[in-house]
Amino acid sequence: MAEKKQPVVIEHESAAENSQDKKSNYVKDSASRIYSIAQQHGIDALLHRVPPQKTPLERALKREREVKAQQQKNLEQIVRLAHVSCKNETSGEPDQDWLYRFFEMAQDIHNSSMQRLWAQVLKRETTNPGFTSMKALKVLKDMTPKEAQILQRAAALSCSFGSDASLKLLFGMKIHSGIFSLSKRDTVTTINIGNHQLPYSSLLVLIELGLLHATELESGEIELDPPLTLSYQGKHLSLQASSRGVKLLYYRFSPTGNELCRLLGHKPNMQYYDQVVAMLSQKFTVHTDVKSSIHHTV
Numbered sequence: 204m205a206e207k208k209q210p211v212v213i214e215h216e217s218a219a220e221n222s223q224d225k226k227s228n229y230v231k232d233s234a235s236r237i238y239s240i241a242q243q244h245g246i247d248a249l250l251h252r253v254p255p256q257k258t259p260l261e262r263a264l265k266r267e268r269e270v271k272a273q274q275q276k277n278l279e280q281i282v283r284l285a286h287v288s289c290k291n292e293t294s295g296e297p298d299q300d301w302l303y304r305f306f307e308m309a310q311d312i313h314n315s316s317m318q319r320l321w322a323q324v325l326k327r328e329t330t331n332p333g334f335t336s337m338k339a340l341k342v343l344k345d346m347t348p349k350e351a352q353i354l355q356r357a358a359a360l361s362c363s364f365g366s367d368a369s370l371k372l373l374f375g376m377k378i379h380s381g382i383f384s385l386s387k388r389d390t391v392t393t394i395n396i397g398n399h400q401l402p403y404s405s406l407l408v409l410i411e412l413g414l415l416h417a418t419e420l421e422s423g424e425i426e427l428d429p430p431l432t433l434s435y436q437g438k439h440l441s442l443q444a445s446s447r448g449v450k451l452l453y454y455r456f457s458p459t460g461n462e463l464c465r466l467l468g469h470k471p472n473m474q475y476y477d478q479v480v481a482m483l484s485q486k487f488t489v490h491t492d493v494k495s496s497i498h499h500t501v
Contacts, residue, residue, distance in 0.1 A: 274310035281309050284322035295332040308344040339462040353405045358464035359472045364433040370461050372454040379448030399475045414460030422451040436471035442487040449486045
């Protein structure tokens with residue numbers, strides 16, 4: 204039985220967390236802010252009027268112990284989150300080198316939402332060894348929570364169609380004018396994905412991260428038969444073209460983008476889905492919830 208994918212939600216820290224501390228932080232001037240940061244990280248020795256009593260080496264060792272303790276807490280929290288998400292799925296043995304690199308990178312993940320994502324990485328690697336590449340781990344390590352939110356919004360719009368299982372951002376159709384048409388120009392119909400929290404600036408972020416190819420692409424001409432299968436967030440559509448000359452317009456996720464999108468699980472944007480169906484219905488007979496002909500591990 205296929206593993207049921209639970210979506211991972213990337214969000215900002217709860218406003219209720221440490222609300223008193225956060226409220227007091229708003230009134231700090233820059234010097235006070237730097238002083239507070241220095242205290243938190245154990246590098247405030249030269250900011251006091253009284254000369255430090257401990258040597259720089261002693262202070263460094265103390266700070267190193269605190270860093271190690273925090274790294275241990277981070278790893279323990281990630282492992283706990285991975286463990287509680289398990290549903291007795293069949294497991295395999297992750298590669299030991301992969302595990303070593305995973306823990307080496309995951310120990311510096313402090314944000315609670317990002318820890319949930321790293322927990323999902325660990326779980327997927329036990330249920331499907333080799334699922335997440337080292338390259339994807341490196342991209343994930345350098346990704347900020349804001350960038351992860353952008354990827355999450357893009358993943359919620361991703362689909363695949365035809366025999367190609369790679370994920371794409373479908374945003375339009377191009378209809379070629381026939382030889383008997385009065386107009387010599389192709390007709391283009393598009394969906395504004397910026398209306399779905401994915402403006403062009405967000406696409407540029409994904410392109411810069413190497414998760415999305417920069418070029419707008421178009422499919423080959425969709426054949427009248429057989430129907431084209433399109434899969435969106437666990438939903439499967441059968442598209443029967445009503446005329447020739449129709450092509451789909453899309454952005455294509457990179458292999459690393461594919462990996463990370465599949466880690467996030469299915470979290471459909473139903474407003475976008477309805478717009479896609481409405482657009483496709485102009486040139487296709489659309490049947491929903493058909494069996495997918497695409498076989499790939501997720």
